[in-house]
Amino acid sequence: MIRAAIVGATGYTGAELVRLLSRHPEVKLVGLTSQQYAGQPYENVFHHFADQVDLHCSPQHIEEIVADADVLFLAVPHGLSVPWVVESLRQGKKVIDLGADFRFRRADVYEKWYSTHHDAPELLAEAVYGLPELKREAVAKARVVANPGCYPTASVLSVAPILGKGIINEGRLIIDAKSGVSGAGRKLNTPSLYAEANENINAYNVGKHRHIPEIEQEIAERAGLQADQMAISFTPHLTPMTRGILATVYADIQAGVKITTDELRQMYQEFYAGEFFVHVMKEGVWPHTKWSYGSNHAFIGVTVEERTGRIIVSTAIDNLVKGASGQAIQNMNILFGLPEKTAIEAPGMFP
Amino acid sequence: MIRAAIVGATGYTGAELVRLLSRHPEVKLVGLTSQQYAGQPYENVFHHFADQVDLHCSPQHIEEIVADADVLFLAVPHGLSVPWVVESLRQGKKVIDLGADFRFRRADVYEKWYSTHHDAPELLAEAVYGLPELKREAVAKARVVANPGCYPTASVLSVAPILGKGIINEGRLIIDAKSGVSGAGRKLNTPSLYAEANENINAYNVGKHRHIPEIEQEIAERAGLQADQMAISFTPHLTPMTRGILATVYADIQAGVKITTDELRQMYQEFYAGEFFVHVMKEGVWPHTKWSYGSNHAFIGVTVEERTGRIIVSTAIDNLVKGASGQAIQNMNILFGLPEKTAIEAPGMFP
Amino acid sequence: MIRAAIVGATGYTGAELVRLLSRHPEVKLVGLTSQQYAGQPYENVFHHFADQVDLHCSPQHIEEIVADADVLFLAVPHGLSVPWVVESLRQGKKVIDLGADFRFRRADVYEKWYSTHHDAPELLAEAVYGLPELKREAVAKARVVANPGCYPTASVLSVAPILGKGIINEGRLIIDAKSGVSGAGRKLNTPSLYAEANENINAYNVGKHRHIPEIEQEIAERAGLQADQMAISFTPHLTPMTRGILATVYADIQAGVKITTDELRQMYQEFYAGEFFVHVMKEGVWPHTKWSYGSNHAFIGVTVEERTGRIIVSTAIDNLVKGASGQAIQNMNILFGLPEKTAIEAPGMFP
């Protein structure tokens, strides 16, 4: 059995890790840390686990917790991961960071967008950006996995099949994304109140969201572009639903390129052939976030809009699963040589 | 492998059976019937199963479908089950009816409340009312299982531990129940439209809901009362959520009886000790339907209201799982001697 | 013009007072106090008033604010009203308290249920419980109006027509109530988060809610019962909607009384004849909270359940309007001799 610890287990991504890992046939949960609830039975924090999860929240004793685990899932706010990663490497343990601290190859980009200092830039080269469909082999050999952000997961999957092929202008994508409220976590802030978020949709952090440089980094890499060639507009919206991200992506087709919707779909189908978690929809079918509810599955719809010379792609995932905890487990399965879909194979919940 | 067919697979309970059975390690889905979608790939009806369920909807050829299956799940409107049950019995197959046709021991009660004729009253004695926590042994030997209604499941579980013990006046319970909109099924009717049901709660079928006689039958049986001693008020409410039932039950404590909340909770804990799916909450914790979301788990909160001499119980389930498809699979597991929680052990999805 | 000040203007009931009063033809808003936002433009706190409300939030300078106003609306947490009421009386101004401090005729009841001390019990006799449909004349002569709680408004309206008439057992009512999340106000607490409240319903404060003694007081008064004869069960539920309260009330018909649903409805229609804001529904029509959305209207459905010997009533209001701010304006209109429906006559918003 793989001994797993979750650092920051009482947020939503932590709870989702517990939900999925508690039924993983090869995993034993050995530690659930929480600053706020240390000492309390975990099932008192999340009653849906009543009689089902028999662990207490523990304080953040790094050395002991790392010693007791084979793999660590870090579900803490950005800026707090470095000591855990350092200690994990020291003890030779695997670590999967669900936060942003190890997603960037350049510390200066991280430091600029997150308005903070990176305490271990020398470790960034060690980390693998864990989007398994694109970097499976690298993940398999990694010691540190930087689990992608929710928006970047949906955004990058949306265009991966057509990057670097001379079809679209990758540097000037427009990504209009819509997220459920759980993306803001369990912390208390007024916009997350039911009476504020219900019956409401709004853009936020326009032009300023921290997932912008992450999206640009991954797309530039695959498109073969330099950072200064990237000018992606990414606009997130808060949507009145608990879970789900829908990314609708607009790409200008390069001058002179001829492509039909059928040809485009075929490219996507070939690219994602064999991918258990990625589903390219048929003609005229556009993904619904509810299809992915509670699951690690992603649904992608594509079209060529001949009238405008654009490709439009829309991708649905569950922000807490494929966008966070499910993908982290997918990465763990790869790290430990298990079948990649173990414990996360369930279809979405509909209705 | 158990070969299972779902009759009426394109409603919500049908889809939920597919979701859960598609990952049951001992079950192979062999038939999904649908009048409306016969001939179409099932994944075209429910896109969340894209690339995951490789079956077509088939027409309702009773004899062939029964022949091909070991167990039949009937998820059809009431009044349509008899031919399937008759044929299943003839061919020696197990059948689990998620509708009302075999829930009543007396045909006249069914005929009165459902305003219809029962075509096989002689088979009613054959059917076992499949609430496993109360009738596990009978289910194990049954050929026909009448899967309980969603409201009766929540209602009967709410009071089962204290029935027939001289504690409460069982004949005069008041049950105020709240259901998500999926309880109305996938059929088109104005009150099920989003713009009608959202931001809205209302009582409906007050004093007339068809689950009243079902609740009275099961409670009378366990309380040792006659039908004419039953005068339970049951009021269902349509609530703006997709899934979930909450039943809040009010019971007058019999004159002269002294009982504290602690004693009451202990009775519930003892009664449900060992029940994997039933969770009695601690002092001051009241069940949330979201805790049961997508799961077969039930959560029960109890209190003695000394000021009024009443016991108040509130029970949360997912109407589509413990209230329908999950419980049907629980019954199937019992029928076939499998561990009862196989394929339905997952905790609820929160948030 | 009546000069009105709102004390505690940046909560939800405060904002609702502003919404309605800003269009009252006889009212001029002269003060909006807020501890949290003092000094800020009100439209920066609530952007839906952009360019429409040209006032700043002011600090809580009691003497000045009272001096500047003809009427004060107190929308502050309980325990904070006394100084405002004392000063208003001293300066001869009218005051309408939307909180609980002046709702009880006996200070000891308030002190017990609110676990606090009442600083001016001698003023309780001065206050009129402002449920206009029942106490219009008293309100007209009052200096201090205690605006009813949201749940008590729905509960008392539900049974007022049949109290004290020997029809039901008033002392043993059961009231099962469902409220939208805005009832918890704009303060930050985990259960009010979208991801916690959405797709969820749960009972809370079972047997302990502070509206219990308020409901019992008003019903006892009209039924001619003593406090020790009251044993009403009241169970509130948190429901996934922003606004709305539905109270479903169960009353045992007294032994020997014969009454039909038609006779009952007629009693209600006669009792509420001429009431602009109260609507008794026709046979088989049960109130929806959405019908009252944003309005001061109440909808009441009634039935005699002959099978059980009970009367069941279900009443829908908007908790922020008829349950709070709208009713406060209705009281103000009465206090100042204006047509009672001025500025609050709008029908509900549907869908």
Added chain:
Amino acid sequence: MIRAAIVGATGYTGAELVRLLSRHPEVKLVGLTSQQYAGQPYENVFHHFADQVDLHCSPQHIEEIVADADVLFLAVPHGLSVPWVVESLRQGKKVIDLGADFRFRRADVYEKWYSTHHDAPELLAEAVYGLPELKREAVAKARVVANPGCYPTASVLSVAPILGKGIINEGRLIIDAKSGVSGAGRKLNTPSLYAEANENINAYNVGKHRHIPEIEQEIAERAGLQADQMAISFTPHLTPMTRGILATVYADIQAGVKITTDELRQMYQEFYAGEFFVHVMKEGVWPHTKWSYGSNHAFIGVTVEERTGRIIVSTAIDNLVKGASGQAIQNMNILFGLPEKTAIEAPGMFP
């Protein structure tokens, strides 16, 4: 008093017209037609009008209904307006069509996108596209007002201040729009069911929505472009809320143009100065649809994204009010020389 008739009064836009017109001080409702409910009291169709609207649904007798009214509001599906418009013109009555039949200046565009035949193309020149903020003077003189679509209203308001000024590339706008479910009307179809639309967002009719040519027509006109220069991408999304549209618009800044966010906002503020219903938000504030809930107000946020050389605008309206019925009344007020905000001046409902 202006005598007004609503043709198709039992859909959502019809009900919204009744809600707003029933309190219009200068209007008397004289006719509410409905094919489905002819002969029934209107309050039986929409119970929120109980005791408040005392009219019956009438059958569609065109000549009589036109004769009895001074102004007709047509809230019928597209393709059905021509006979009403012809008869209104014949009798010299004003007519406001909330549908698409008279929105296009070229019949061939209408016929292509709506896959139908236009029965009176000669009348198209007669109709004024009734977006009052842009065409107030023309509306004032019109006999036939074509009330804009909900998406076009939000889209055109989003960019009107910068059209034809050499700032952006108007022909290649990208508009990503999100609508509440009421936009689909009260008709029965599976995607409008609560259990389908709740907790879900999805794109639909990508590249094919009928509002595309309407948006292109109005933007081309103001930008001084020809139809063949227009290549706007417009993607609508179905969002889990009853009301509201949010349009997020992406515009490429023309080469060589320098503009800051402050300068851009100032252009918007000047353009909309004096417009009662249009609110340009301050720096960093992005519109929420909930702010416009139930109101005729529009909220616009703007920014210059220097990193990408784009302007991003996001506009929130209530699809049933500014996007339909409220704007229709605004047009009626103009037609009859009344203050433009009469009966529709209320702020949005928040929370």
